[in-house]
Amino acid sequence: MQFFTLHHLDMLALNKDKSQARRIVEQYFKKGELAEKDQLPCFLPYDSQTKTKLQNCLDILDLNNNLTVTKAVRNEPRTYLIRKHRQMIYEMQTKFLNSNYSTLLTSFKAPKTQKQPHSMAILKEIQLKEIDFTRDEVLTGRVLTVRVFDLPSFGFTSIFFLIDDGENTMQRLSVYNLGKDYEQISEDFKMGTWISIMNPYVRQAMDGEAMIRVDDPKSIVFSGKISEKVCSYCSKSNSKFSCSKCLKVSYCDKECQIKDWKEQNHKLVCFKS
Ligand SMILES: [Zn+2]
Ligand SMILES: [Zn+2]
Incomplete structure (x- = not known):
């Protein structure tokens, strides 16, 4: 068996069969563990970069395997979403930062693409609590006005926010194509900022739970209203x-x-x- 390289990762990313990809990574991981056991005590503790990389890779593939899990929950409780969001910020900062695993994630395409509407005049308002989050659909012709809660989480392919209706209904928001100026994005979407999302995409995300997805950032309008502190x-x-x-x-x-x-x-x- 050859050494596991980033080239292999790219190949796995193109592999449509994620369970097969997982088996391959696992094979390399187990092989490494066996090799680790064989080492003389004087070489221990043995800490390999490859081991960490493979472990992270397995974590991401597990995340992807959850694709098939559909929980079909109408709306997750607020505390659950906040805990999960902060856990994700923590993991991105500690585990996945500066890694090359984005290739594995970018290989997943959403079935629909969200776009800004041709005209704002025809849009009809929809409330966060009215949305059925068991569906996977673009709410064409609708506009959702929400408030940003908490700090953003910068993912590989999109930026995650928590949004609420100013009351107790909360949801995740994932925005694509916002660029990499994280400081400016954090400022634009600072906690308490009210935004209107045109044609919001109610999306069943990779972890099997729902979120609002925006592919076209021009669909987001800043009204200038901000809830302070x-x-x-x-x-x-x-x-x-x-x-x-x-x-x-x-x-x-x-x-x-x-x-x-x-x-x-x-x-x-x-x-x-
Ligand atoms: Zn603090
Ligand atoms: Zn308080």
Whole structure:
């Protein structure tokens, strides 16, 4: 068996059969583990870059295998979505940063493509809580006005946001083709910013759960309305206290801060500023 290289990764990305791709990566991984066992104790601990790369690769393939899982949930609870979003920010920063696994992900194409409408005049408003998230469809002719909650998560192929209706209904938003100016994007989509999404695509994502997808960023209109100082825990506006470590989020009081840290995974995304 040859060494596993990035060339192999590219080949796997083109492989339509993801379970076969997983078997191949796993084969290399097991072979490596066996080789590791055979080593003399004086060489231990043995830490190989290839091992980490293969492990990450398996993680991503597992993520992709969940494609077939359809949970068909009308709307996920808010706390669940926040925890998951922050877990994803954490994993991107710690595990997948600077890696080449984007090729594996870009090989997955959505069945439909979302586009901006020809005219805004004919658009009819739709509320987040009215949307049936068990479907996979572009809501043509509709416009969804929502507020950005939390910090964005920069993925390989798209940027993920959490959005809410200003109340308790929350959803994930995945925007493609926004470019790589992460600082500007973070500023444009800062927490509390209200946006209107024309022709939103209700998409069953790779993890088997729903999200709003935007392929054409021109479909997003900024009204200029911003809810100031949204509490990172309860989402009320005009919260007074900032997290003294990251300085990126604010809270109504100590209680909201503690609950956000423990229940909503702020601890995973809080880095010293
Ligand atoms: Zn609060
Ligand atoms: Zn913090």
